[in-house]
Amino acid sequence: MQYRYFTRDKLKVSLLGFGCMRFPVLQNDLGIIDEVRASDMLKASIQMGLNYIDTAYPYHSSKSEAFVGKVLKDGLRDKIYLATKSPVWLMENYGDFMKYLDEQLVNLQTNFVDFYLLHALNKKSYEKILSLDVFKFIQEAKDSGKIKYIGFSFHDELPVFKDIIDSYDWDFCQIQLNYMDREYQAGLEGLKYAKDRGIDVVVMEPLKGGKLSLPSDEVKSILSKSDRNISASAWALKWVEAQEGVKVVLSGMSSMEHVHDNVSTYSDSKALTAAELSLIDEVTQVYKDSFKIGCTACQYCIPCPSNVNIPTIFELYNNIFVYGTEDQSKEAYKRQQELKKDVSQCIECGVCEQICPQHLEVISLLKEAHNGLV
Numbered sequence: 082m083q084y085r086y087f088t089r090d091k092l093k094v095s096l097l098g099f100g101c102m103r104f105p106v107l108q109n110d111l112g113i114i115d116e117v118r119a120s121d122m123l124k125a126s127i128q129m130g131l132n133y134i135d136t137a138y139p140y141h142s143s144k145s146e147a148f149v150g151k152v153l154k155d156g157l158r159d160k161i162y163l164a165t166k167s168p169v170w171l172m173e174n175y176g177d178f179m180k181y182l183d184e185q186l187v188n189l190q191t192n193f194v195d196f197y198l199l200h201a202l203n204k205k206s207y208e209k210i211l212s213l214d215v216f217k218f219i220q221e222a223k224d225s226g227k228i229k230y231i232g233f234s235f236h237d238e239l240p241v242f243k244d245i246i247d248s249y250d251w252d253f254c255q256i257q258l259n260y261m262d263r264e265y266q267a268g269l270e271g272l273k274y275a276k277d278r279g280i281d282v283v284v285m286e287p288l289k290g291g292k293l294s295l296p297s298d299e300v301k302s303i304l305s306k307s308d309r310n311i312s313a314s315a316w317a318l319k320w321v322e323a324q325e326g327v328k329v330v331l332s333g334m335s336s337m338e339h340v341h342d343n344v345s346t347y348s349d350s351k352a353l354t355a356a357e358l359s360l361i362d363e364v365t366q367v368y369k370d371s372f373k374i375g376c377t378a379c380q381y382c383i384p385c386p387s388n389v390n391i392p393t394i395f396e397l398y399n400n401i402f403v404y405g406t407e408d409q410s411k412e413a414y415k416r417q418q419e420l421k422k423d424v425s426q427c428i429e430c431g432v433c434e435q436i437c438p439q440h441l442e443v444i445s446l447l448k449e450a451h452n453g454l455v
């Protein structure tokens with residue numbers, strides 16, 4: 082296993098981190114973790130040198146932390162660094178921060194969390210917790226020894242990321258990054274911004290939620306120009322490894338096969354060559370060319386006055402053509418319908434078309450996407 086020095090205290094963390102949100106489950110129910118298989122996977126990864134475990138309050142219908150706590154209590158807690166996250170959307174008053182942290186410590190069966198993150202920050206949630214005096218809580222939690230290092234995970238636009246980075250003396254942060262999402266949310270520019278300020282970065286979604294693990298024949302043939310005989314997931318992980326400033330890469334592993342493949346990928350310290358990185362650029366272009374709708378997910382068009390989730394709907398539709406995710410896209414669109422954020426809410430006011438920097442005919446494209454998603 083490759084290791085990196087993490088935080089200003091230079092803790093030696095494994096490059097591969099275990100994301101505890103996609104364990105195998107029973108009865109197709111996210112809230113019923115297949116504890117036998119999942120525990121074998123966690124233990125095997127630790128035995129193979131992984132020492133960074135990342136969970137969060139809501140994962141697996143709020144069952145992940147308790148499960149992880151149960152596995153770690155068999156003498157594994159002191160062999161690993163444990164990360165979990167504060168569910169900031171649930172905070173209603175100052176006391177809630179500590180109330181949830183205490184509940185998490187009980188579930189995790191530990192006295193402290195090594196890496197505590199404010200979960201999924203965006204402009205709105207950050208403003209809310211600032212008004213609830215979150216920095217005072219962080220200091221209190223650190224002083225009491227309940228957390229060792231503080232960071233945040235992030236889902237918003239780059240300028241918001243920079244503002245959050247500049248607003249506090251963070252120990253680390255966590256961003257989404259993969260070769261298809263180089264300019265999405267914080268992206269590569271955000272990675273550099275954090276790195277230049279001495280803030281270490283953990284990467285999530287290196288496989289874009291598994292989509293980069295299922296290559297088309299065209300993608301396979303491009304990657305086969307290299308004699309590196311590795312899986313499509315491994316190519317995506319190696320691309321993230323090659324980005325300067327990345328310290329930990331989280332993979333939400335859901336089978337023992339994933340564990341072995343990912344551990345072996347990051348045990349191989351042979352970095353991608355410039356020629357191999359170019360092959361990934363070629364693959365990126367192939368995926369981009371198969372986008373049906375040229376939406377860049379810039380999000381300028383939301384919120385729409387009728388709450389239509391425009392970029393998400395376009396992404397779900399595009400994913401069918403790019404990654405062959407028809408069933409998942411349709412399932413996800415059903416959720417947009419339940420939330421009343423689907424195309425049927427559109428009143429054709431045209432506001433989005435005036436704003437869209439790609440000059441998309443959003444109204445008619447939404448109708449096309451809807452037809453493809455039902």
Ligand code: SF4
Pocket residue numbers: 385386387388389391426427428429430431432433434443444
């Ligand atoms: S045209 Fe439809 S999708 Fe666009 S802003 Fe108006 S209601 Fe929203």
Ligand code: SF4
Pocket residue numbers: 375376377378379380381382383391392395436437438439440441443
């Ligand atoms: S403004 Fe245009 S490109 Fe940006 S998210 Fe909306 S539809 Fe996509």
